[in-house]
Amino acid sequence: MLENLASGFAVALSPWNLAYAGFGAVLGTAIGVLPGLGPPATIAMLLPLTYGMEPVSAVIMLAGIFYGAMYGGSTTSILLNIPGEAGSVVTCLDGYRMTRAGRAGAALGIAAIGSFIAGTLGVLGLSLISPILADFALRFGPAEYFSLVLLGLTMAVYLSGGSALKGLVMTVLGLLLGTIGLDPVFGAERFTFGSSNLTDGLDFVVVAMGLFGIAEVLSNLESPEQPVAVKPGIKSIFPTREDWKRAWAPIARGSFFGFFIGILPGGGAIISSFVSYAVEKKISKHPEQFGHGAIEGVAAPESANNAASVSSFIPLLTLGIPGNASIAMILVALMIHGIRPGPQLIAEHPDIFWGAVASMYLGNVMLLALNLPLVGLWVKLLQVPYSLLALVVVVICVVGAYSVHNSTFDVGVMIGFGIFGYLLRKTGFPAAPLVLAMILGPILERSLQQAMISSAGDPLIFVQHPLSAALLGVAALVALTPLLSLMRGGSTKPA
Amino acid sequence: MKLASTCGIAAVSALAAVLCWGTASAQEFPSKPITLIIPSGAGGSHDMTARAVTSVANEYLGQPIIIQLKPGGGGAIGSDQVAKAAPDGYTILFGGPNWSTTLPAVEGRSKGPNDLDPICRINYSPVMVAAKPDAPYKTFKEMITWAKANPGKLVFGNAGPWSQADLTWKQISKITGIESRNVPHDGGGPSTLALLGGHVDVAINPTTTFISYIQSGKLRPLAVLDDERDPSFPDVPTAKEEGVDVVYYLWRGMLAPKGTPRPVIEKLADACKKMTEDKTVQAMIKSFGDRIQYLGPDEFGKVWRAEFELHKELGTSLKK
Numbered sequence: 001m002l003e004n005l006a007s008g009f010a011v012a013l014s015p016w017n018l019a020y021a022g023f024g025a026v027l028g029t030a031i032g033v034l035p036g037l038g039p040p041a042t043i044a045m046l047l048p049l050t051y052g053m054e055p056v057s058a059v060i061m062l063a064g065i066f067y068g069a070m071y072g073g074s075t076t077s078i079l080l081n082i083p084g085e086a087g088s089v090v091t092c093l094d095g096y097r098m099t100r101a102g103r104a105g106a107a108l109g110i111a112a113i114g115s116f117i118a119g120t121l122g123v124l125g126l127s128l129i130s131p132i133l134a135d136f137a138l139r140f141g142p143a144e145y146f147s148l149v150l151l152g153l154t155m156a157v158y159l160s161g162g163s164a165l166k167g168l169v170m171t172v173l174g175l176l177l178g179t180i181g182l183d184p185v186f187g188a189e190r191f192t193f194g195s196s197n198l199t200d201g202l203d204f205v206v207v208a209m210g211l212f213g214i215a216e217v218l219s220n221l222e223s224p225e226q227p228v229a230v231k232p233g234i235k236s237i238f239p240t241r242e243d244w245k246r247a248w249a250p251i252a253r254g255s256f257f258g259f260f261i262g263i264l265p266g267g268g269a270i271i272s273s274f275v276s277y278a279v280e281k282k283i284s285k286h287p288e289q290f291g292h293g294a295i296e297g298v299a300a301p302e303s304a305n306n307a308a309s310v311s312s313f314i315p316l317l318t319l320g321i322p323g324n325a326s327i328a329m330i331l332v333a334l335m336i337h338g339i340r341p342g343p344q345l346i347a348e349h350p351d352i353f354w355g356a357v358a359s360m361y362l363g364n365v366m367l368l369a370l371n372l373p374l375v376g377l378w379v380k381l382l383q384v385p386y387s388l389l390a391l392v393v394v395v396i397c398v399v400g401a402y403s404v405h406n407s408t409f410d411v412g413v414m415i416g417f418g419i420f421g422y423l424l425r426k427t428g429f430p431a432a433p434l435v436l437a438m439i440l441g442p443i444l445e446r447s448l449q450q451a452m453i454s455s456a457g458d459p460l461i462f463v464q465h466p467l468s469a470a471l472l473g474v475a476a477l478v479a480l481t482p483l484l485s486l487m488r489g490g491s492t493k494p495a
Numbered sequence: 496m497k498l499a500s501t502c503g504i505a506a507v508s509a510l511a512a513v514l515c516w517g518t519a520s521a522q523e524f525p526s527k528p529i530t531l532i533i534p535s536g537a538g539g540s541h542d543m544t545a546r547a548v549t550s551v552a553n554e555y556l557g558q559p560i561i562i563q564l565k566p567g568g569g570g571a572i573g574s575d576q577v578a579k580a581a582p583d584g585y586t587i588l589f590g591g592p593n594w595s596t597t598l599p600a601v602e603g604r605s606k607g608p609n610d611l612d613p614i615c616r617i618n619y620s621p622v623m624v625a626a627k628p629d630a631p632y633k634t635f636k637e638m639i640t641w642a643k644a645n646p647g648k649l650v651f652g653n654a655g656p657w658s659q660a661d662l663t664w665k666q667i668s669k670i671t672g673i674e675s676r677n678v679p680h681d682g683g684g685p686s687t688l689a690l691l692g693g694h695v696d697v698a699i700n701p702t703t704t705f706i707s708y709i710q711s712g713k714l715r716p717l718a719v720l721d722d723e724r725d726p727s728f729p730d731v732p733t734a735k736e737e738g739v740d741v742v743y744y745l746w747r748g749m750l751a752p753k754g755t756p757r758p759v760i761e762k763l764a765d766a767c768k769k770m771t772e773d774k775t776v777q778a779m780i781k782s783f784g785d786r787i788q789y790l791g792p793d794e795f796g797k798v799w800r801a802e803f804e805l806h807k808e809l810g811t812s813l814k815k
Contacts, residue, residue: 044564047546138692142678182569185679187602187656196568196575196604265688266681319691320707321684328684332543338782342707405567446681453678454650454694 005127008354011056012362020053020061021359025366028068029374032084033076034396038205039069040325041403047333055337056352060359062333063313066326067119067360070309071367074111074302079104079378080393082213084400086205086270087305089435090277092212093159094290094297101293105379106239110247110295111302112371113239118255118303119364122310125259127357131346133311134318137263142450143461145264147471149444152271154479155278156437160291160430167433170424174434177202178441185449197409204439206401206410207417211431213397214418217390219425238375239295247299250280254303262308265315265323267443269308273301274436282478310360316341317353524584524759525558531749532565533589534573534605540620540703540783544747545589547779548617548770555773556766570594571605578606582752584759587614590750592743596802597657601810608796608803611750615764616790616798617771618780619746620701621721622659624734625708628715630696635718635737638697642673649675652686652695659743660686660699662806663720665813666741667734690714701745702727703784727784744802746788748795764792 011017031042043062050058073085078095091111098107125133140148153171160167180191181201192198239247254276261272280300281290290297312323320342322328334341339349346353382389401414421431455461463469531549535541545562552560565573574594580586588595588611599607624635632638642649653661656679664677680686683700690698691713702725708714709728718734719725720743734741749767751760770776771787780787790798 044542048550051550138688141689141692141694182656184681185656187569196571199568199571199604200566265685315688319688321688335543335783336547336779340707340784343711343713344707406563406565407567407572446679450678450680450689450694453676456647456676 004350004354005358007351008356008358009361011351011355012060012358017057017060017355017359018362020057021064021363022366024061024064025068025071025363026370028065028070029072029367029370031065032069032072032074034084034400038085038326038404039066040329042069043326043329043333047329047336050333051336055334055339055349056355058333058337059330059352059356060363062330063356063360064363066330067306067309067363068367069326070306071112071115071119071371073305074115074298075108075378076396078107078111078298079382080213080389080396081216082393082396082400083205083208085305086439087273087308088302089204089208089212089270090159090273090301090432091298093277093432094292094294096212096216097291097293098295098298099382103293104382105375106243106295107298108375108378109239109372110243110299112368112375114247114251114254114299114303115306115371116364116368117251118258118307119310119367120361121255122259122262122307123357123360123364125307126310126314126360127354130314130318133263133314136260137265137315138319139467140264141465142447142454143465143468144471145447146444146451147462147468147475148261148264148271149440149447151471151475151478152274152440153437153444154475155275155282156433158278158281159274159432159436162428162430166429170429170431170433171437174437175441175444177207177434178438179445181442184442184446185453195409197407201442202413202438203404203410204435205404206414207438208435209397209401210414210417210419211421211424211435213393214415215421215425215431217393218418218422220386220390243295247295250276250296250300251303253279254300255307258304258307259311262304262311263314263323265312265321267439268323269305269312270439272304272308276300276304313356317345317356319343320345524762525556527585528558529556529560529584529763530563530586531560531589532563532573532577532586534570534594535564535566535591540701541589541591541747543783544617544780544785547776547783548767550779551770551773551776552766555769556763568604569598571598574606574611577750578610578752580752582612582754582756584751584755584763586752587763588750590746590748592746592802593658595748595750596799597662597806597810600803600806601657601814608800610753612753612755612760613792613796613799614749614751614760615767615792616746616748616788616795617767618785618788619744620703620785621719621725622663622699622743622745623702623705623719623725623728623731624697624699624717625690625705625714626697626717627690627693628712630715632717633715635732635734635739638717639671639673639737639739642675643671646674647676649673649697650695651675651677652680652689652698653677654680654683654686654698654700658683659701659745662809662813663699663741663743666809667739669813670739670741706784748790748799760792 043065073088074091076082076084077088077091078099081092081096083089083092095107156171157164157167181199183190189199257276258272262268277300280296281287312327315321315323316327322331398411401410404410424431451461533542533545549560577586577588594605598605632641651664678695683704686698687700687704689695705714709716716728716731718737719731720734720741722742724733768789771789777787
């Protein structure tokens with residue numbers, strides 16, 4: 001084991017591979033900061049560059065882009081309320097509130113350090129227990145997915161700051177929006193109005209940019225006073241001792257959830273960021289601070305999405321199955337070199353597996369060294385008058401929405417949801433549960449259908465599988481608390 | 496007499512000029528880069544093949560081919576866009592059976608041979624039926640017998656509604672009369688994962704998807720859905736040999752808007768043929784576990800049309 005890792009470091013520490021890892025990390029951070037053009041598209045564009053490289057160098061560079069983007073993705077969420085990546089939608093909730101309170105530096109700092117710790121813990125897990133975890137991912141069948149997603153949805157209510165009822169309404173609305181497109185069993189079109197733009201459903205990045213980014217600009221237009229960008233003084237740039245005391249446990253828990261849920265292909269990273277946020281709010285002594293700039297609300301999901309970005313390599317490296325679009329592009333790069341990741345990869349190409357793992361340790365250090373000094377720069381950016389910053393937000397959102405599918409239709413959808421998001425704010429409805437339900441809805445429906453078809457219509461499948469039964473049990477417990485408070489008052493905060 | 500011959504010469508030379516102009520314009524094509532629209536997402540098998548083949552376009556066509564990804568609607572968005580484009584050969588489509596045959600034939604969406612002209616086929620991947628090695632059946636025939644003895648018990652994992660897996664499984668079920676549970680998945684990767692995890696009993700995917708699991712003994716191949724055995728799996732029979740005549744080609748090719756001039760089509764097809772004969776391209780395609788199987792516009796057009804008519808028929812008979 002250690003010997004393997006040592007040989008991996010020998011590969012990763014060669015000057016060229018070190019340079020590739022650094023280049024990937026820097027580029028990844030850049031595209032993570034700019035929403036829209038995500039890691040899959042960037043990796044696709046750089047693919048021809050890798051034809052002439054050693055396969056391990058190609059993986060090192062492309063992996064650097066992927067996890068670098070996860071680092072950078074929090075930046076626009078915290079500074080401008082624009083979620084650039086799926087994993088950083090939740091980060092907007094408290095990260096942007098911290099910025100408004102003049103604590104952008106602390107938020108960015110904790111995000112970078114939390115990401116570093118989570119990333120490193122993730123790579124440690126990857127190098128120690130990958131094969132076991134691959135087995136775990138395989139055991140996760142439709143019944144288990146259904147129960148996990150159901151648990152995620154019951155936690156959606158915790159994403160709403162105010163009334164549990166309003167959170168529930170938005171969750172249901174999100175589920176409904178998630179049904180737009182082709183149904184998973186027959187491929188029949190639903191709510192598409194005959195437009196092929198809608199047959200794949202709404203893209204949640206587009207919806208989230210509207211609901212968060214554009215809606216924020218619209219509501220700021222109402223109040224002429226400038227939001228407080230940053231209070232002067234070096235103390236506010238970095239997290240304080242008090243911040244550390246509050247953040248270390250959420251970072252640890254976020255890393256744990258991110259690593260284990262992130263292994264699951266298809267949405268693992270996103271679910272883990274929501275779950276870790278909800279858990280922090282649930283166990284916090286001061287849940288009322290969540291949604292108003294609680295540092296735990298940044299530390300936990302940012303750690304989770306970085307740990308998940310590392311563990312999402314496990315199905316690729318041990319089974320040859322890519323868990324998301326970025327990882328799929330890395331699979332392509334390997335295949336172009338005649339290497340087919342699969343059950344034999346570790347045995348047949350140990351240099352690639354261990355080289356990639358070692359480069360991730362190094363990449364995480366590079367990213368921390370790169371991102372901490374950038375915090376000061378980003379915070380200075382906030383001193384730009386809001387009238388100009390608002391324009392930047394709108395431009396980033398429009399370009400970002402267009403670049404998802406190269407489609408102007410998506411720009412229209414984004415603007416529509418921007419206006420809708422503004423109305424939601426006016427009426428006190430939370431947007432986050434809607435986005436979560438929209439992402440989880442299709443996974444919920446598909447896994448429900450799969451489970452019911454494979455059990456020939458017997459609903460007992462959900463309790464006969466022990467893991468599924470356990471997840472359902474937790475979901476029932478979680479659902480009970482806000483329901484009780486709902487019955488008592490109707491507008492009390494879920495605690 | 497002299498006048499007549501002068502007239503004749505004039506007429507001939509005029510004709511020649513027209514002919515020359517005609518060939519000249521075909522020779523001029525292409526005078527600018529060509530856009531190839533891939534109607535599926537980045538990193539799929541189609542994207543990989545297209546990038547490999549077009550990487551040498553400049554050498555054989557004199558102009559680069561620029562790939563533009565236009566995913567959405569299961570391929571319908573990109574297909575519609577090319578069908579509407581000017582038929583001048585500068586906007587072409589990367590075709591595949593899902594969006595260029597099945598979807599238009601069965602669902603009336605996307606664009607098929609009625610709206611697009613064939614340029615050429617580049618390759619095809621045979622698809623294969625596979626099961627877990629510990630399954631109670633060792634061959635395709637035994638699987639059918641087992642399914643008949645246990646009606647409604649066999650769990651099949653398809654790769655999405657009307658995907659190659661779904662369509663061929665419905666055909667197999669119809670021919671043999673077996674009853675099974677046809678579970679939908681979001682593509683071939685997820686259905687392979689479900690098969691490896693034991694959540695489904697049998698799945699159908701391109702051999703390229705299954706090959707590494709078969710080699711490592713995690714999956715057992717039962718049959719190839721091709722006219723001939725796959726050279727990579729000489730011991731695996733075709734479904735036809737096992738008595739079930741189901742054949743499916745997961746092909747990739749180039750398509751042009753309807754009404755594209757013949758010389759332009761030929762020029763593109765010719766360049767494509769040379770690109771697929773290029774050594775570096777062949778090596779890349781081989782590394783994907785695939786082989787080049789080029790077909791020119793006429794032959795490919797016939798195959799495509801026949802496939803379209805077949806799927807149309809299947810769609811009406813298999814749809815409930």
